[in-house]
Amino acid sequence: MISFINVTCSFRKNAGVKDLNFSIDDGEFVFLTGPSGAGKSTLLRLIYMDLFPEKGKVLIRDFDSSRMRDRQIPYLRRKVGMIFQDFQLLKDRNVYQNVAIALYASHYKTREIKSRVYDILNQVGLGHRVHHKATELSGGEQQRVAIARALVKEPMVLLADEPTGNLDPRVSIELINLLNKINKKGTAVIVATHNYSLIKRVPGARLIQMNEGEITSIT
Amino acid sequence: MTIFWFLFKEGFKGLLRSKYSGAFSIIIIAVSIIMVGFGYVIARDTLFAVGNIRSQFDVDIFIVATAGPQDIEDFHQKLRSMNEIDQILYISPEMAAEKFKKEFGEDIFDILDYNPLPPSFTISLKSIYRNLMSVEAIASILQRDSIVDEVKYRKNFLIILEKYQRVILVVVLVVFAVLTIISIILTSNSIKMTIFARRDIISTLKLIGATNRFVKMPFVIEGTLEGGLGALLAGLIIYGVIYVQNNYLQSFFDYRLNVSLRYYIALFVLGLFLGWVGSRRAIRRFL
Ligand SMILES: Nc1ncnc2c1ncn2[C@@H]1O[C@H](COP(=O)(O)OP(=O)(O)O)[C@@H](O)[C@H]1O
Ligand SMILES: [Mg+2]
Numbered sequence: 112m113i114s115f116i117n118v119t120c121s122f123r124k125n126a127g128v129k130d131l132n133f134s135i136d137d138g139e140f141v142f143l144t145g146p147s148g149a150g151k152s153t154l155l156r157l158i159y160m161d162l163f164p165e166k167g168k169v170l171i172r173d174f175d176s177s178r179m180r181d182r183q184i185p186y187l188r189r190k191v192g193m194i195f196q197d198f199q200l201l202k203d204r205n206v207y208q209n210v211a212i213a214l215y216a217s218h219y220k221t222r223e224i225k226s227r228v229y230d231i232l233n234q235v236g237l238g239h240r241v242h243h244k245a246t247e248l249s250g251g252e253q254q255r256v257a258i259a260r261a262l263v264k265e266p267m268v269l270l271a272d273e274p275t276g277n278l279d280p281r282v283s284i285e286l287i288n289l290l291n292k293i294n295k296k297g298t299a300v301i302v303a304t305h306n307y308s309l310i311k312r313v314p315g316a317r318l319i320q321m322n323e324g325e326i327t328s329i330t
Numbered sequence: 331m332t333i334f335w336f337l338f339k340e341g342f343k344g345l346l347r348s349k350y351s352g353a354f355s356i357i358i359i360a361v362s363i364i365m366v367g368f369g370y371v372i373a374r375d376t377l378f379a380v381g382n383i384r385s386q387f388d389v390d391i392f393i394v395a396t397a398g399p400q401d402i403e404d405f406h407q408k409l410r411s412m413n414e415i416d417q418i419l420y421i422s423p424e425m426a427a428e429k430f431k432k433e434f435g436e437d438i439f440d441i442l443d444y445n446p447l448p449p450s451f452t453i454s455l456k457s458i459y460r461n462l463m464s465v466e467a468i469a470s471i472l473q474r475d476s477i478v479d480e481v482k483y484r485k486n487f488l489i490i491l492e493k494y495q496r497v498i499l500v501v502v503l504v505v506f507a508v509l510t511i512i513s514i515i516l517t518s519n520s521i522k523m524t525i526f527a528r529r530d531i532i533s534t535l536k537l538i539g540a541t542n543r544f545v546k547m548p549f550v551i552e553g554t555l556e557g558g559l560g561a562l563l564a565g566l567i568i569y570g571v572i573y574v575q576n577n578y579l580q581s582f583f584d585y586r587l588n589v590s591l592r593y594y595i596a597l598f599v600l601g602l603f604l605g606w607v608g609s610r611r612a613i614r615r616f617l
Contacts, residue, residue, distance in 0.1 A: 159537075182541070182542075185536075185539045185540060185541045185542075186539070187539075188536075188537065188538065188539035189539035193537055193538075199530075199533075199534050199537065200534075201530070201531055201534060202530075203347070212535070212538070213538040213539070215332070215333065215336045215544075216535060216538055216539055216540035216541075216544050217539060218332075218333050219332070220332050221332045224332075260538065261538075264538075264539070
């Protein structure tokens with residue numbers, strides 16, 4: 112589903128990622144670990160094509176980074192869900208609106224939007240929070256809204272960049288358990304984290320370790 | 331349909347949400363429209379005043395001395411049948427002599443012992459024929475009549491008038507183009523403030539797979555609504571100024587402002603246009 116072929120992508124002073132080669136299959140759970148600055152975020156941005164390789168190419172199903180046009184990027188992103196350390200919710204809107212907007216942007220019909228949004232919010236355990244403003248929720252709840260927004264359009268993969276970075280340990284574990292549950296239903300999940308203690312919470316997950324822009328070990 | 335309705339609501343909500351910067355944009359648009367609106371009226375009335383001085387287009391037709399009363403009556407009838415002509419004034423030799431006396435203060439019979447002044451007609455043209463080309467054409471038709479001795483009109487003056495009218499028209503058009511461009515720049519800069527305050531929604535929408543069109547539309551709709559509101563504000567102010575001028579100030583400025591409903595509709599469309607182009611220009615930076 113996802114293949115990196117000799118991918119190099121650098122910023123000034125050579126930082127970035129170098130010569131990445133790996134692939135990830137449908138339905139896998141992958142941890143991406145390494146110290147801060149190792150290149151985890153850069154690797155994820157290459158997947159949702161916020162960055163493009165200067166050498167090599169990234170293949171996501173039928174999307175090929177070397178042949179991508181700007182106007183195709185939205186269609187890739189409807190297949191790739193993303194969540195971030197800072198949640199990136201729309202602060203002035205309620206939970207329902209934050210999730211529904213992803214479906215409006217993908218041109219769903221009103222009736223379908225409603226049932227999908229309620230369904231996904233129940234799945235992430237926020238059925239009782241539908242009409243709260245995003246800012247009235249706890250960090251863990253906000254991250255679950257972000258997950259609902261990413262999942263509601265049924266992506267093939269969910270990317271999580273330090274999803275527990277702003278959460279306390281107990282809530283972090285709940286969140287990883289939720290991601291595991293989602294993965295069991297068939298969505299591939301890639302979690303970038305420098306928190307090694309989370310890894311053992313998902314038995315059988317693959318592990319990609321990075322350092323200074325290179326993959327140092329892969330299972 | 332869902333999508334259009336959603337984007338429209340987003341645009342409308344955006345307008346309500348952006349209190350100060352939205353109000354600022356509306357005021358900028360209103361000021362732009364007031365400039366263009368009054369500029370138009372002043373330019374129009376100036377051109378009209380210069381171009382439509384009725385008597386400048388009058389044509390004098392002098393009749394041959396040998397023409398009898400019946401010939402003159404027939405010719406008068408012919409003039410009445412020409413639909414380019416608005417008014418016809420017949421000046422008999424006696425009336426011409428009186429006019430001469432009034433203008434020169436001397437009786438023509440004191441100088442000569444007979445009246446040398448021929449009978450004549452002075453015709454004024456309907457307004458659409460008050461231009462050099464039509465006057466020339468009409469004069470040459472009349473000249474062909476055997477009863478006509480001479481046709482006179484202010485040819486040299488009309489040539490100069492047309493030349494200046496063209497210059498004024500070009501100047502007015504250039505000024506308008508510049509005003510419109512300035513308006514668009516001002517509008518788009520003030521809309522940029524609105525967008526800047528909400529740039530988080532743009533990056534979020536792009537991350538979740540919204541097309542540029544989807545991201546753009548609410549802001550463009552919001553800008554167009556601001557344009558409409560700015561136009562309404564400008565329309566009210568212009569209406570008020572015209573009302574005050576025509577009802578209270580006319581004794582100071584001898585000038586009556588006349589505008590039609592069409593004029594207000596045109597200003598409204600201009601407002602929508604400014605908001606639409608301005609917001610499209612403004613959002614380009616943020617995509
Ligand atoms: N936008 C950027 N401009 C310049 N350098 C960057 C940028 N993003 C990341 N880098 C550099 O690339 C390297 C990898 O960064 P990143 O992928 O964010 O690491 P991680 O997410 O593992 O902490 C770091 O050295 C970082 O400083
Ligand atoms: Mg990072």
